[in-house]
Amino acid sequence: GAGVSQSPSNKVTEKGKDVELRCDPISGHTALYWYRQRLGQGLEFLIYFQGNSAPDKSGLPSDRFSAERTGESVSTLTIQRTQQEDSAVYLCASSRGRVPETQYFGPGTRLLVL
Amino acid sequence: QKEVEQNSGPLSVPEGAIASLNCTYSDRVSQSFFWYRQYSGKSPELIMSIYSNGDKEDGRFTAQLNKASQYVSLLIRDSQPSDSATYLCAVPNTGNQFYFGTGTSLTVIP
Numbered sequence A: 001g002a003g004v005s006q007s008p009s010n011k012v013t014e015k016g017k018d019v020e021l022r023c024d025p026i027s028g029h030t031a032l033y034w035y036r037q038r039l040g041q042g043l044e045f046l047i048y049f050q051g052n053s054a055p056d057k058s059g060l061p062s063d064r065f066s067a068e069r070t071g072e073s074v075s076t077l078t079i080q081r082t083q084q085e086d087s088a089v090y091l092c093a094s095s096r097g098r099v100p101e102t103q104y105f106g107p108g109t110r111l112l113v114l
Numbered sequence B: 001q002k003e004v005e006q007n008s009g010p011l012s013v014p015e016g017a018i019a020s021l022n023c024t025y026s027d028r029v030s031q032s033f034f035w036y037r038q039y040s041g042k043s044p045e046l047i048m049s050i051y052s053n054g055d056k057e058d059g060r061f062t063a064q065l066n067k068a069s070q071y072v073s074l075l076i077r078d079s080q081p082s083d084s085a086t087y088l089c090a091v092p093n094t095g096n097q098f099y100f101g102t103g104t105s106l107t108v109i110p
Helices: none
Strands: A005-007 A010-013 A019-024 A031-037 A044-050 A065-069 A075-079 A088-095 A109-113 B004-006 B011-014 B019-025 B033-038 B045-050 B054-058 B061-066 B071-076 B085-092 B098-100 B104-109
Touching: A005 A088, A010 A019, A019 A088, A019 A109, A031 A075, A044 A065, A044 A075, A044 B098, A075 A088, B004 B085, B011 B019, B019 B033, B019 B085, B019 B104, B033 B061, B033 B071, B045 B054, B045 B061, B045 B071, B071 B085
Parallel strands: A010 A109, B011 B104
Antiparallel strands: A005 A019, A019 A075, A031 A044, A031 A088, A065 A075, A088 A109, B004 B019, B019 B071, B033 B045, B033 B085, B054 B061, B061 B071, B085 B098, B085 B104
């Protein structure tokens, strides 16, 4: 079946602009995660959605970052007033249920802020 | 102390040797542990998961878990050049937030 998809695959923007990143999880996966990975670094947790529960936003680095998810489908990560330090790969992952399970990652969005 | 720690490497082993990758974690109540492989420029993909103390084998890969020592490792037998990648250890907390280590870079030399 189809895996996790993300769009755009690459995004170049100017400092101060807003960007919106999209994630389509695997159908039927109730859990969805967003991570940030800077060049040569590990994965940094940003936000976690589980079904219709309130999301865990504890990893969002500033109030310029926000994310939404409609039910158990598409999620969007929005970064307002982008800064150069926001340049990174943004990875989305989904998994089946509430208990910690295998996460399946999308291909990521490579964001470059000039 | 970071929630999950790994030696960043790089770790180099000759083809056919055993590669040993190590990970320690800080949350004593953690119950599940995951190893992901990430090729350069690609997304992480699951290698193995382990939930119980002891060893779990899958082909050339063996995961070892010692909850008392808060230690999980991944052994790769008969290492191949195609195993060259960064290996990430991931440990979820009780809230399902996953903590990833910074990864160990492995190079298998032909």
